Amino acid sequence: MRGIQLLTMLLIGCLWVAGHASRERGGRLRSQRRGKTAVGGGVEKKRRLQRLQQGPCSYTFILPELGALSDPRPLAEGAVVGRGAQRDAPTPGWEGPPTELRRMSPGKLQHLESAMRNTSQWLQKLEASLQLGAGRKGARLQHQAVQDQTATMLELGSSLLSHNVQQTHKLSLVEAKVLNKTSRIEVQLLENHLSTNRLEKELLLQTNQINRLHHHNSRLEQKVQMLESQQRGQLEDLKEGKNQLQAMVKSQMVAMESLERQLMVARRNSTALQMTQAQLMASVHSLLTMMSSTTVHRWRDCTDIFKAGHSTSGLYDIYITNISQPVQVYCDMETSGGGWLVFQKRFDGSVDFQRTWREYKMGFGDPLGEQWLGLEALHRLSLLGQYSLRVELRDWEGNQVYSQYDLFNLAGESHRYRLVARGYSGTAGRQSSLSSHGMAFSTPDQDNDNCDTCKCALMLTGGWWFEACGLSNLNGMYYSLGQNIRKVNGIKWHHFRGPSYSLQSTAMMVRPYDF
Numbered sequence: 001m002r003g004i005q006l007l008t009m010l011l012i013g014c015l016w017v018a019g020h021a022s023r024e025r026g027g028r029l030r031s032q033r034r035g036k037t038a039v040g041g042g043v044e045k046k047r048r049l050q051r052l053q054q055g056p057c058s059y060t061f062i063l064p065e066l067g068a069l070s071d072p073r074p075l076a077e078g079a080v081v082g083r084g085a086q087r088d089a090p091t092p093g094w095e096g097p098p099t100e101l102r103r104m105s106p107g108k109l110q111h112l113e114s115a116m117r118n119t120s121q122w123l124q125k126l127e128a129s130l131q132l133g134a135g136r137k138g139a140r141l142q143h144q145a146v147q148d149q150t151a152t153m154l155e156l157g158s159s160l161l162s163h164n165v166q167q168t169h170k171l172s173l174v175e176a177k178v179l180n181k182t183s184r185i186e187v188q189l190l191e192n193h194l195s196t197n198r199l200e201k202e203l204l205l206q207t208n209q210i211n212r213l214h215h216h217n218s219r220l221e222q223k224v225q226m227l228e229s230q231q232r233g234q235l236e237d238l239k240e241g242k243n244q245l246q247a248m249v250k251s252q253m254v255a256m257e258s259l260e261r262q263l264m265v266a267r268r269n270s271t272a273l274q275m276t277q278a279q280l281m282a283s284v285h286s287l288l289t290m291m292s293s294t295t296v297h298r299w300r301d302c303t304d305i306f307k308a309g310h311s312t313s314g315l316y317d318i319y320i321t322n323i324s325q326p327v328q329v330y331c332d333m334e335t336s337g338g339g340w341l342v343f344q345k346r347f348d349g350s351v352d353f354q355r356t357w358r359e360y361k362m363g364f365g366d367p368l369g370e371q372w373l374g375l376e377a378l379h380r381l382s383l384l385g386q387y388s389l390r391v392e393l394r395d396w397e398g399n400q401v402y403s404q405y406d407l408f409n410l411a412g413e414s415h416r417y418r419l420v421a422r423g424y425s426g427t428a429g430r431q432s433s434l435s436s437h438g439m440a441f442s443t444p445d446q447d448n449d450n451c452d453t454c455k456c457a458l459m460l461t462g463g464w465w466f467e468a469c470g471l472s473n474l475n476g477m478y479y480s481l482g483q484n485i486r487k488v489n490g491i492k493w494h495h496f497r498g499p500s501y502s503l504q505s506t507a508m509m510v511r512p513y514d515f
């Protein structure tokens with residue numbers, strides 16, 4: 001019985017301790033009793049509900065019924081228990097349960113012990129739950145504090161970060177500006193360096209040129225000094241010469257004055273002489289008039305006749321050296337200024353040109369028709385001076401051309417009438433069809449050509465200055481129109497119509513070169 005009493009007291013103490021501890025943690029313990037207590041003497045069963053408020057949580061515990069434990073004097077026992085339950089703190093100096101408890105039966109005690117065990121279990125649970133609640137709240141507070149601190153730190157960090165970003169941005173801008181300025185300065189430095197190099201090169205060139213000019217200038221100064229010294233010498237010589245000339249001029253002036261005086265005297269004498277000269281001239285003129293009235297005209301060539309005033313083409317008599325009888329010739333007074341003596345003429349084939357050496361020497365034909373004047377007369381004519389030769393040609397198509405040679409000369413018979421014709425010009429081809437270095441005359445009976453194995457005069461007919469056999473033969477066979485082509489022995493002039501074309505008309509004439 002004494003053990004049961006102790007357990008009951010312990011239970012009451014534990015209840016007090018638990019309530020006190022809960023008050024100390026800031027919690028609030030509320031105990032309520034539901035139902036009617038035993039005090040009052042009720043017979044209905046009583047149940048106890050214990051409610052605990054811890055922060056936002058509330059806990060409700062069902063306490064064991066004490067009615068079963070009361071004896072027939074429940075009022076006294078209930079008062080004891082109720083007092084114990086309502087007490088807030090154990091009474092110091094408390095000396096165990098009252099005497100009534102000690103008088104309880106063993107069954108009641110067992111029942112009370114089981115109730116105590118339940119109560120102790122409930123208290124343990126209550127304590128555990130209180131601890132759990134306190135731990136959760138602490139963790140929540142800690143978590144809240146950590147969150148607050150974290151938020152604060154995050155806010156500080158974000159502000160610092162934004163500040164750092166702004167500072168970084170400003171620094172970047174400043175860095176970019178600095179880099180930009182640095183690059184500009186570098187470019188300017190490079191340009192300055194280049195310009196400096198150019199200026200140095202130009203300066204070097206200018207320096208070289210100045211040095212060259214100095215050198216050249218010094219040489220020029222030396223030359224000038226030399227020239228000055230030479231000119232000083234020459235000037236002195238000139239002064240000396242000038243003095244001499246002045247002296248000579250003075251002497252000449254004196255001589256001229258004396259001459260003028262002599263001239264005055266001579267003029268007086270010359271007047272008488274002039275009168276005598278006029279009388280003599282009149283006498284000479286009268287004599288010349290008498291001579292001309294008695295003189296017979298003896299023209300040497302057609303130019304003499306032309307200059308005597310005869311400008312009509314036709315037959316005239318000329319006197320050739322060593323030929324006593326006059327020779328009748330045809331003078332062309334129209335072609336190229338006139339004055340031409342025609343010595344060969346062909347235009348209709350009426351005269352046969354197949355002649356001997358002698359005939360070509362003496363001439364044949366009609367001066368008004370076709371004619372060959374003769375080599376001997378022509379030779380003697382050419383001895384009178386320098387003559388020019390002109391060859392007039394016409395083909396069957398009516399083309400009129402000519403070849404002219406400034407220098408014409410015909411050697412004598414001893415030289416086989418060698419012909420020289422130079423200074424070619426004209427329209428019958430760009431080149432001459434006569435040999436310029438001289439060729440001897442050949443006839444069928446006198447072979448003087450350059451063909452060793454042939455006789456050109458026999459092959460080509462007529463007499464001519466053949467070479468071997470040459471580019472021309474104006475004394476060949478006369479072929480009429482239609483028969484004149486492909487004839488090697490016709491009247492040909494190679495550079496006019498080729499080697500086998502026979503021309504329609506020809507004329508060979510001479511006149512003095514200085515006409």
Ligand SMILES: [Ca+2]
Nearest residue numbers: 449451454455
């Ligand atoms: Ca021959």
